[in-house]
Amino acid sequence: MKVYYSSAALIIAWLAVLGCIQAVTLEVKEGNSTCIKAELSASFSITYNTSSSTRTVQFPLPDSTTVDTASSSCGTEESSPVANLTLQYNLSDTSTFPDANSSVVITVVSASVGISATRNTTYHCVSPSTFAVGGATVTFSDMRLEAKHMQGRSDQHYSSTYHCRNNNNRSSSPHPPGTPERGSYFVNNGNGTLCLMAQMGLQLNFTYFSRSQNKTVQELLNLTPNLTTSSGSCEASSASLVLTQGQITTLNFTFTLNSTSKKYHLSGITLLADRADATAPISASNSSLDYLRSTLGRSYMCNAEQTLAVVPSFSLNTFRLQVQPFQVTTDQFDTAEECQMDQDLMLIPIIVGAALAGLVLIVLIAYLIGRKRSHAGYQTI
Ligand SMILES: *[C@@H]1O[C@H](CO)[C@@H](O)[C@H](O)[C@H]1NC(C)=O
Ligand SMILES: *[C@@H]1O[C@H](CO)[C@@H](O)[C@H](O)[C@H]1NC(C)=O
Ligand SMILES: *[C@@H]1O[C@H](CO)[C@@H](O)[C@H](O)[C@H]1NC(C)=O
Ligand SMILES: *[C@@H]1O[C@H](CO)[C@@H](O)[C@H](O)[C@H]1NC(C)=O
Numbered sequence: 001m002k003v004y005y006s007s008a009a010l011i012i013a014w015l016a017v018l019g020c021i022q023a024v025t026l027e028v029k030e031g032n033s034t035c036i037k038a039e040l041s042a043s044f045s046i047t048y049n050t051s052s053s054t055r056t057v058q059f060p061l062p063d064s065t066t067v068d069t070a071s072s073s074c075g076t077e078e079s080s081p082v083a084n085l086t087l088q089y090n091l092s093d094t095s096t097f098p099d100a101n102s103s104v105v106i107t108v109v110s111a112s113v114g115i116s117a118t119r120n121t122t123y124h125c126v127s128p129s130t131f132a133v134g135g136a137t138v139t140f141s142d143m144r145l146e147a148k149h150m151q152g153r154s155d156q157h158y159s160s161t162y163h164c165r166n167n168n169n170r171s172s173s174p175h176p177p178g179t180p181e182r183g184s185y186f187v188n189n190g191n192g193t194l195c196l197m198a199q200m201g202l203q204l205n206f207t208y209f210s211r212s213q214n215k216t217v218q219e220l221l222n223l224t225p226n227l228t229t230s231s232g233s234c235e236a237s238s239a240s241l242v243l244t245q246g247q248i249t250t251l252n253f254t255f256t257l258n259s260t261s262k263k264y265h266l267s268g269i270t271l272l273a274d275r276a277d278a279t280a281p282i283s284a285s286n287s288s289l290d291y292l293r294s295t296l297g298r299s300y301m302c303n304a305e306q307t308l309a310v311v312p313s314f315s316l317n318t319f320r321l322q323v324q325p326f327q328v329t330t331d332q333f334d335t336a337e338e339c340q341m342d343q344d345l346m347l348i349p350i351i352v353g354a355a356l357a358g359l360v361l362i363v364l365i366a367y368l369i370g371r372k373r374s375h376a377g378y379q380t381i
């Protein structure tokens, strides 16, 4: 097994002796000076194929780990900070991967793992941080990484230390992603005519079982419009909008039209997502929903945040939404029917206005009564 960081590469050779989890110290040298020094504990979770199914093994980085001097290098002065993580393992090591049905060496690369030891600084991360690398996950803990200037003395220590962003336990307090950006999505039918339009910001809220944490975790994922592609289809009484972000997340919205009542609604949502850390691909579907109700020839609009519950493990938060899935004639939305929440928001100024009018009336009446009283009182004297 090898773990290495590029571009100044630190390569850790795998010796098939498993020890208990403990910190190891590793150095990359060029001549007599050390350019990278790493102290870390790591544990791995790797899924591989057996002849009948797949199996997941978990094991720590053995304390007999050494630096693979042949492949490690100090990089150049210009080279970028540690950017990606490469994991290499040899499936023919049957003591680690029993019953593996192949004996190839697997190499998986994960870009931008967020570890950044620039030169003359120290990267320090006490809390465990988990990185998904292909079908494997690597959890580093108590990690200290120093990238030194080549001429620096090997015992030199640097005062500037970069702490990892998630030095607080990230599994218990994930950083909320904020309001999603609003995207515009279009569907053309077979002959290339625009038949469905939607504008919305989308936030997925789902749970899955995490391999590395051995528990169910919650994830909020915002769709990024310029990384999302749209497709779909339009039929006489149903239309679907399929949004795909990368190769990993697919959302399918199905709208149904009742041609008798000339009303339509969002009747189904399907989510498919891949998480390297999930025990299985995430799949959630409900085809008997009743959301976003509107009338044929009109669009549906909801500026307020709306939560569309799909299944217990998945809901969708929509922001600034407008959609027209039927009878699209131009590239402009037809008159909108607004959601109750927007109408309630508009009611507030009216209520305030009405309350002010009431107040004016009360003051005025009080004034008139007061005047009448004092006038009357004046008369009795
Ligand atoms: C790893 O990172 C280096 C530097 O950032 C980059 O040049 C290289 O292409 C990356 N490797 C992969 C496989 O992404
Ligand atoms: C490394 O150190 C040894 C002895 O301490 C010395 O003989 C050798 O020249 C040094 N090599 C370099 C490249 O500095
Ligand atoms: C396991 O088998 C599937 C095909 O069934 C293949 O796509 C996948 O790459 C294999 N995984 C490994 C780690 O060999
Ligand atoms: C290993 O098993 C998987 C299914 O578990 C299969 O898809 C794959 O082709 C097998 N690989 C070899 C080399 O037999």
Ligand SMILES: *[C@@H]1O[C@H](CO)[C@@H](O)[C@H](O)[C@H]1NC(C)=O
Pocket (backbone or CB within 6 Å): 090, 091, 092, 093, 105
């Ligand atoms: C993988 O392990 C097998 C058996 O231990 C060994 O023969 C083979 O050379 C190894 N492959 C690599 C690329 O290290």
Ligand SMILES: *[C@@H]1O[C@H](CO)[C@@H](O)[C@H](O)[C@H]1NC(C)=O
Pocket (backbone or CB within 6 Å): 119, 120, 149, 152
């Ligand atoms: C790192 O420190 C050395 C001297 O300690 C200095 O010569 C070098 O320019 C520094 N490098 C960077 C990237 O700051």
Ligand SMILES: *[C@@H]1O[C@H](CO)[C@@H](O)[C@H](O)[C@H]1NC(C)=O
Pocket (backbone or CB within 6 Å): 189, 191, 193
């Ligand atoms: C495209 O097909 C739709 C029905 O699928 C039809 O209503 C429309 O007139 C067609 N448009 C053109 C330009 O052929």
Ligand SMILES: *[C@@H]1O[C@H](CO)[C@@H](O)[C@H](O)[C@H]1NC(C)=O
Pocket (backbone or CB within 6 Å): 205, 206, 220, 312, 315, 317
């Ligand atoms: C995500 O879903 C969970 C469980 O349904 C819920 O408790 C939580 O408030 C939701 N978070 C957001 C931001 O919608």
Ligand SMILES: *[C@@H]1O[C@H](CO)[C@@H](O)[C@H](O)[C@H]1NC(C)=O
Pocket (backbone or CB within 6 Å): 058, 214
């Ligand atoms: C996962 O957690 C369960 C109980 O919560 C425990 O029995 C099991 O041993 C754990 N598995 C691993 C691999 O830690």
Ligand SMILES: *[C@@H]1O[C@H](CO)[C@@H](O)[C@H](O)[C@H]1NC(C)=O
Pocket (backbone or CB within 6 Å): 226, 227
């Ligand atoms: C996405 O759009 C934002 C601004 O709208 C831009 O800064 C960013 O570079 C874009 N990303 C990609 C991958 O195109």
Ligand SMILES: *[C@@H]1O[C@H](CO)[C@@H](O)[C@H](O)[C@H]1NC(C)=O
Pocket (backbone or CB within 6 Å): 240, 242, 252, 253, 254, 268, 270
């Ligand atoms: C989306 O859902 C609809 C209705 O279930 C289905 O007909 C359509 O094939 C789905 N599209 C994709 C790309 O899965």
Ligand SMILES: *[C@@H]1O[C@H](CO)[C@@H](O)[C@H](O)[C@H]1NC(C)=O
Pocket (backbone or CB within 6 Å): 258, 259, 260, 261
């Ligand atoms: C369509 O609407 C009519 C009138 O509201 C209703 O009676 C009928 O059951 C609806 N059809 C479907 C398929 O929901």
